[in-house]
Amino acid sequence: MDKYKVLEIKKSVFEDNDRQADLLRSELKKDKTFLLNLMSSPGSGKTTTVLRTIEALKDEMSIGVLEADIDSDVDANTVSKTGTKVIQLHTGGMCHLDADMTKQGLLGLGTEGIDFVILENVGNLVCPAEFDTGAVKNAMILSVPEGDDKPLKYPLMFSIVDVLLINKMDSIGFFDFDLEAVKQHVKKLNPNIKVIPITAKTGEGISEWAEWIRSEVKNWKAN
Numbered sequence: 670m671d672k673y674k675v676l677e678i679k680k681s682v683f684e685d686n687d688r689q690a691d692l693l694r695s696e697l698k699k700d701k702t703f704l705l706n707l708m709s710s711p712g713s714g715k716t717t718t719v720l721r722t723i724e725a726l727k728d729e730m731s732i733g734v735l736e737a738d739i740d741s742d743v744d745a746n747t748v749s750k751t752g753t754k755v756i757q758l759h760t761g762g763m764c765h766l767d768a769d770m771t772k773q774g775l776l777g778l779g780t781e782g783i784d785f786v787i788l789e790n791v792g793n794l795v796c797p798a799e800f801d802t803g804a805v806k807n808a809m810i811l812s813v814p815e816g817d818d819k820p821l822k823y824p825l826m827f828s829i830v831d832v833l834l835i836n837k838m839d840s841i842g843f844f845d846f847d848l849e850a851v852k853q854h855v856k857k858l859n860p861n862i863k864v865i866p867i868t869a870k871t872g873e874g875i876s877e878w879a880e881w882i883r884s885e886v887k888n889w890k891a892n
Contacts, residue, residue, distance in 0.1 A: 689768035693803030706804035711792030713812040714836040717869040725879035730784035735774040765796035768803040798826040808832040820854035
């Protein structure tokens with residue numbers, strides 16, 4: 670007889686979360702609300718990219734934003750100045766959001782009449798990649814100063830996103846960053862990934878990013 674029992678808790682937690690995520694997507698489908706999960710390291714330019722995205726799309730769709738952080742309301746305060754509906758989520762020390770947390774955020778935000786919600790996830794390249802938030806699509810930002818080796822160090826993150834935004838392209842001349850090498854690495858991990866170089870500070874590349882969002886939101890509402 671075994672001296673102790675082994676419980677696969679991690680597996681069961683993920684399975685339960687995946688079920689909740691699928692249920693949340695079904696609810697979003699009924700509401701015709703498109704939820705985008707945006708992930709990256711701290712300092713990559715997530716909030717600046719969110720602001721540029723709002724600027725590009727605010728006249729053609731209703732937008733809401735969920736700002737997730739371990740603490741503070743700095744990002745929500747910044748986004749609120751655009752007039753966009755926004756709510757700050759504090760994770761209580763956790764380095765990610767799961768489907769239940771995301772649902773609570775959406776309930777607090779209120780999705781009635783909102784076409785497009787951006788979930789700015791906690792800055793981290795590990796934990797957020799492991800949890801399905803219930804989002805329709807996943808996107809991430811890799812900034813040039815972080816280095817071109819990140820797909821090799823954090824393969825899961827790059828393998829689960831639909832779009833990779835390579836931000837701060839205006840600084841590429843100052844860093845040893847091989848754009849083509851990054852593209853090759855991520856395509857091996859994720860053949861269907863879309864790679865869009867941008868500079869959120871200046872707006873470079875944002876038009877291509879906004880066009881991808883338009884297309885995805887339209888398809889989500891139509892199908």
